[in-house]
Amino acid sequence: MIKFGIVGLGRIGKVHLLNVQRYCDNAQIVAACPVSSKHLIFVQNQGIAEHYDSFDKMLEQSDIDAVIIASPTAFHFEHIVKAAKAKKHIFCEKPIDLNFEKVNEIVSIVQASNIEFMLGFNRRFDPHVMQLKASVEAGKAGAARILKISSRDPAPPPLEFVKHSGGLFLDMSIHDFDMARYLVGSEVKEVVAHGAVFGDLPLQDYDDIDTAVITLIFENGCMVQIDNSRYNSYGYDQRIEYFGEKGSISTQNLRENEVLIADEDGYHTAKARHFFIERYEESYRNIMIDFINHLDRGTSPTITPNDGLKALKIALAVKQSFTENRAVQL
Structure with missing residues (x-):
């Protein structure tokens, strides 16, 4: 025990x-x-x-x-x-x-x-991401060419949180930077970022933004496009598409329920799940079980402090790119 x-x-x-x-x-x-x-x-x-x-x-x-x-x-x-x-x-x-x-x-x-140390990048342990990763490793789509990640929150965090969060790139996008490294299997060599404040919350007063489009260029040639938003009217939007030389693999949103209604106006489904804890409930459970099983077996966990360091390095370069309005080499 x-x-x-x-x-x-x-x-x-x-x-x-x-x-x-x-x-x-x-x-x-x-x-x-x-x-x-x-x-x-x-x-x-x-x-x-x-x-x-x-x-x-x-x-x-x-x-x-x-x-x-x-x-x-x-x-x-x-x-x-x-x-x-x-x-x-x-x-x-x-x-x-x-x-x-x-x-x-x-x-x-x-x-x-x-x-032993495990860093809580829980999204690697989402069942859909795990299946996508397994399909990538099995060569289902071939070598990576383009990866697209959409990560959009239904609402921004409180201003009190924003003050100490490090901003969108270091708090929110950092999950996507880790995901990109995990799926592409290479390291980032160049980043370009654009962002803006569209919502009512005065994030610009804290040198922050609520919307961003980020491009990562990897050493193996793969190009990654990430779009982030703090304001999304239809719920918590989390989608990934891996496009390779032989095809593509994608994950879609989890909805509040899977009921499909068809009527004279068309097809209707529920909204995407509204909160990140609901969307990633299984991933939080899976990552903790995985960590404990590693301790039980005497083996090393899969997400190390070095993964955190590399994700942070990307995030800081992305922040620099946005601030200076230029591409940044890593």
Whole structure:
């Protein structure tokens, strides 16, 4: 039985906590922090007996094998360093940090600590993406030529979140940069980005945007086009098309239900699922199960700190491209 401590009981922290407690027979969360009065009943209802007001105190609990870091991004670096020093395996939400040098330091710290580390790029574990990846690796479409990713949110995050998020490229698009690397199987050599503010939220006051079109050129020649929006009227739009020398492979949106109505006005279906936790519910469960199974078998997880470093490098180059209105070489 692998015993976890968790830091951070916000929206994503609760998702990870429930997935471990409900779906992982070979793991259990035994400690949590920080546990405020508003979290106490929730934590107790999940059978977690040990509650702490600090991460340091939780790490002193001797029976903890690993930690889930779901704290705000600003605390990830500190929490990773402390957990690695305490020889605890780590599952960390993305991003590791918004600073390239700090993430590079984490790569070295994790390698030197002889611990296992999994970064929470959960979309790799979406069943549709997993099938697409398997089809790509089986050569169904041949070598990559063009990859298209549409990632559109139904609404922007609160301004308070925007202030500390690093902006659309580092918070939202970074998932797509990781997905592009994962599916293309090569590294980015050039980026071009364009963006704008179309919605009512004054994102420009925080050097942010709500809409972007991004082009990535990979070393193997594949061209990737990513479009992002914070405002989408028909739900949470997540689509991918992989076009290769022999054909194409694509994923479509998951809808609120799969009922199809046909009448004199045509065919009607439900909207796309409205929220990312609903759309990627299975992926959050799958990534945690995969991490725990790796720990159980004594093997290394598939998403490393270096994957986080490479995605961040792309994101920073894309941000530079947008700011300076030019192509940027990596």
